[in-house]
Amino acid sequence: MKDIKINIALIAHDGKKPEMVSFVLNNQEFLANANLYATGTTGSKIEKEGLKVNKLLSGPVGGDAQIASMAATGELDLIIFFRDPLDKHPHEPDVQMLMRLCDVYNIPLATNPKAAYYLIRGIIAVFEHKK
Secondary structure: OOOOOOEEEEEEOHHHHHHHHHHHHHOHHHHOOOEEEEOHHHHHHHHOOOOOOEEOOOHHHOHHHHHHHHHHOOOOOEEEEEOOOOOOOOOHHHHHHHHHHHHHOOOOEEOOHHHHHHHHHHHHHHHHHHO
């Protein structure tokens, strides 16, 4: 899998950060070979687990918008955003913009661990098929 080099953004609302850390640890072999980008706090938690990550601003102060900009300019191949649908978020317009841009620019978006798991398995299968 070392020949797979894709750009992945990782975002998690506060209540979902433990799930993101668990997901990263369970998929470390794949993610260690990707270029990772993350919003500030999520990125810090991922770094503590030993993965290299390019940290952007925290989500509420512009990190979601930064990732949306990267999506719009073709810099990302996949976005994994563990959203907390049961909590209110003051930066919800940024979240909606990010999700809309994923649809506009045809960027795969996983909003929960199971969807992220299957997207990653699909990417691995495509790259293995090309060998």
